[in-house]
Amino acid sequence: METKPxxxxxxxxxEGYNKRYKHFSPTLGCSMTFHVYFPPSPSPSHKFPVLYWLSGLTCSDENFIIKSGAQRAASAEGVALIAPDTSPRGLNVEGEADSWDFGVGAGFYLNAMQEKWKNWRMYDYVVKELPKFLSENFPQLDTSKASISGHSMGGHGALTIYLKNVDKYKSVSAFAPIVNPMNCPWGQKAFTNYLGNEKAAWEEYDATHLISKFHNVSATILIDQSIDVLFFLPPIQECFQFY
Structure with missing residues (x-):
């Protein structure tokens, strides 16, 4: 098991480096991959703030890194990009790859409550395990200075994670996010299978419901509904404005 990256x-x-790593995740019970973009460093002791990027349905840790061009802005602003995968892989759970919007590539950044999908704990992986793992293994990253962003399913994940952990992130930026998964087919399918039929459990992963619990957070939230945002640098650069 890869206890180290x-x-x-x-x-x-x-002038920086895209690096891809794998490691064993105790949270998910399988090996996981993730990307880090390290900007050029002004000194050997410099520590970079980080921006977590959560990708959408069918994606992996590679899509954003390959397609977005966000490294240009990250290099200029001195921010490290962290792109985890979107679900556990290689567990061979029956039905995990039967559809594009559930199972492999579709973790929905929640902690599953149904026994069959017990390894689908992407919420804990993103919020708890991965930051700790990065802090322990990459001294050039300052995970105490972090923001979070994502697209589509990843936008849903970024919003819900931020709203439940406002002390952990400087800002959240979401591009074409699923903001009300309880009331759309993708969310209903995922929530029923991962969480069961209890709507109270669904509400914990629905940004529209969660935002009603909070006040004075609008200044640190950016939402852009453009469908082509992955290929448009200016909205991506907005992610870095809160450091």
Whole structure:
């Protein structure tokens, strides 16, 4: 088991480096991959604030890193990009790959409550395990200075994670997010299978419901509903304005 990160690939971009790693996740019970973009460092002791990027349905940790061009802004602003995968993989749970919007590639950034899907605990992985793992293994990252962002299903994850952990993140930015999954087919399918039929459990992962519990958070939330945001640098650059 990879208790330490194993580097899979490395490529130079905008004077920094894209690096892909794998490690064993005790939270998910399987090996996971994630990307880190390290900006150019002004000194050996410099520590970078981080921006977590959560991708959408069918995606992995590679989509945003390959397609977005966000490394240009991250390099200029001195922010490290962290892109985890979207679900556990390789567990061979019956039905995990039967549809594109549930199971593999579709973790919905929640902690499943149904026994069959007990390994689907992406909420705990993103909020607890991954930041701790990064802090312990990459001294150049300052995970105490973090923001979170995402697209579609990842926008849903970013919003709900932020609203339940406002002390952990400087800001949240969501692009074309699923903001009310309780009332759309994707969310209803995922919530029923992962969480069961109890609507109280669903409300804990619905940004529209969660926002009603909080006040004075609008200044640190950016939502852009453009469908082409992954290829449009200016909205991506807005993610870095809160550091």
């Amino acid at each position: 194993t580097e899979i690939s490395s490529s130079k971009m905008f």
